[in-house]
Amino acid sequence: xxxxxxxxxxxxxxxxxxxxxxxxxxxxxxxxxxxxxxxxxxxxxxxxxxxxxxxxxxxxxxxxxxxxxxxxxxxxxxxxxxxxxxxxxxxxxxxxxxxxxxxxxxxxxxx
Amino acid sequence: xxxxxxxxxxxxxxxxxxxxxxxxxxxxxxxxxxxxxxxxxxxxxxxxxxxxxxxxxxxxxxxxxxxxxxxxxxxxxxxxxxxxxxxxxxxxxxxxxxxxxxxxxxxxxxxxxx
Numbered sequence: 637x638x639x640x641x642x643x644x645x646x647x648x649x650x651x652x653x654x655x656x657x658x659x660x661x662x663x664x665x666x667x668x669x670x671x672x673x674x675x676x677x678x679x680x681x682x683x684x685x686x687x688x689x690x691x692x693x694x695x696x697x698x699x700x701x702x703x704x705x706x707x708x709x710x711x712x713x714x715x716x717x718x719x720x721x722x723x724x725x726x727x728x729x730x731x732x733x734x735x736x737x738x739x740x741x742x743x744x745x746x747x
Numbered sequence: 748x749x750x751x752x753x754x755x756x757x758x759x760x761x762x763x764x765x766x767x768x769x770x771x772x773x774x775x776x777x778x779x780x781x782x783x784x785x786x787x788x789x790x791x792x793x794x795x796x797x798x799x800x801x802x803x804x805x806x807x808x809x810x811x812x813x814x815x816x817x818x819x820x821x822x823x824x825x826x827x828x829x830x831x832x833x834x835x836x837x838x839x840x841x842x843x844x845x846x847x848x849x850x851x852x853x854x855x856x857x858x859x860x861x
Binding site: 640679680681682722724733734735736737738739740 | 750751778780782787788789790791792795802803806838842849850851852853854855
């Protein structure tokens with residue numbers, strides 16, 4: 637069975653500090669990994685996916701198959717980054733319909 | 748519309764009643780998904796439609812839950828004999844197709860069973 641673990645329920649940093657949101661997964665095949673974000677009173681939206689290998693809003697995430705991790709990082713956090721972040725996994729091959737989500741990490745960036 | 752629309756935004760019902768939750772996907776999106784998010788949890792997959800057919804309903808928790816998408820656009824999630832444990836936010840998402848495309852989520856319907 638596939639599983640996504642986000643060990644931190646809450647994460648608080650100061651503006652300008654680096655931030656890392658942890659995500660570990662278990663899956664027997666080759667997964668696709670995603671980060672979704674939900675800002676206050678907004679809908680869930682895709683932040684980035686590992687196959688795109690792109691940086692969105694200064695965030696990056698590298699898939700580490702050896703450690704089965706997909707941590708989300710940003711070198712300098714901004715107040716507008718405060719949101720709920722969910723790591724998600726799906727089967728490889730582009731079938732992104734059946735996403736398995738972690739429980740989420742609430743990031744607060746303090747001024 | 749500009750995005751996935753779900754109605755109602757909030758629904759309070761009594762235990763044992765029947766409820767219907769509606770999802771209007773983005774126009775032209777053939778793939779539609781329902782997820783359920785309980786308090787303190789991430790979204791959990793319920794069912795996936797490709798066009799009019801339910802391609803995967805393995806996430807439906809029991810036979811009280813049913814979903815339809817008769818014309819390949821709007822979908823309705825139906826819950827019979829609601830229980831307090833059904834209380835959650837029900838999320839709908841759509842994508843252009845299931846292959847390598849972003850899933851866009853609606854705002855969700857918050858269902859409370861009292």
